[in-house]
Amino acid sequence: MEKIYQESFHLKSTDCDRFGRLKPGAMLGMLQEVAGSHCLGTEVEWTALARKGLFFAITRTHIRIARMPMAGETITLETWPGVTTRVAYPRNTVAYDAQGREVFRCISLWVLMDVENRSMVTPGKSGVSLDGWTRGCELPVPASIGLKPLEGCRERTVTFSELDRNGHMNNTHCADWVQDLLPSAFHAEHPLTELTVCYLSEALEGDRIRLSHGFTPEGELLVNSFVTDCTGGVEKDRRVFAVKARYL
Numbered sequence: 001m002e003k004i005y006q007e008s009f010h011l012k013s014t015d016c017d018r019f020g021r022l023k024p025g026a027m028l029g030m031l032q033e034v035a036g037s038h039c040l041g042t043e044v045e046w047t048a049l050a051r052k053g054l055f056f057a058i059t060r061t062h063i064r065i066a067r068m069p070m071a072g073e074t075i076t077l078e079t080w081p082g083v084t085t086r087v088a089y090p091r092n093t094v095a096y097d098a099q100g101r102e103v104f105r106c107i108s109l110w111v112l113m114d115v116e117n118r119s120m121v122t123p124g125k126s127g128v129s130l131d132g133w134t135r136g137c138e139l140p141v142p143a144s145i146g147l148k149p150l151e152g153c154r155e156r157t158v159t160f161s162e163l164d165r166n167g168h169m170n171n172t173h174c175a176d177w178v179q180d181l182l183p184s185a186f187h188a189e190h191p192l193t194e195l196t197v198c199y200l201s202e203a204l205e206g207d208r209i210r211l212s213h214g215f216t217p218e219g220e221l222l223v224n225s226f227v228t229d230c231t232g233g234v235e236k237d238r239r240v241f242a243v244k245a246r247y248l
Helices: 024-039 046-051 172-179 184-189
Strands: 005-010 054-065 074-081 089-096 102-114 152-157 192-199 208-215 221-231 234-247
Touching: 005 024, 024 054, 024 074, 024 089, 024 102, 024 172, 046 054, 172 192, 172 208, 172 221, 172 234
Parallel strands: none
Antiparallel strands: 005 074, 054 102, 054 192, 074 089, 089 102, 152 208, 192 234, 208 221, 221 234
8 A cells, every 4th residue: 555645536516515615525525535545455445344344434533624625626635544543543634726735634533343243343353454654744633522412403314325335324424414404694604614523323224313403602513413222122312423513
């Protein structure tokens, strides 16, 4: 695997919102695609891991946006793996516009999951290694997002079109769900500048997700999502994902 991988994306209108800005979900999709492309032909590509009964899942993502790219632009993503930790495989990405100016950068944490029992497999027990390195320009690893009482509440159901090859809702849809909590009038004046997502458990087809949301005193949109599981006749809330979003 080459140390740094680059891939360019031309932003189509379907990648962008009504104001021509790149959708956060499409941005997450590009980050996912460039990571997958970097892994092609290695022991950590999707098909190779599937033969071992494993798959990669993202647990945390933090994106800092200098300028939201617009429809019609071509951006180049540059990605490299960080140093593997005791539990996760970090990945860093920086995106540049056609003039070579940074438009956004990201750090994400990936973990290996067992296909059958859906439990995490640590790098030391997986037999899967990934050579990572530090360039000195990486974003810090995002902290967890705590629970807070929030006034807003909305419910959505996970549908077939939102599932990926691992059988759960793909992480990219979380960002679009969050954007949908705010009206066009807000987005017109307030482009997204920072996004942190903590993925806490799988969202499966048919799950009814409750989105608790509201703005903090610091001006960040905070979102916590829950699904109610029923095991042995006992209902229990399970946290699915949490988001912090900052707007201009």
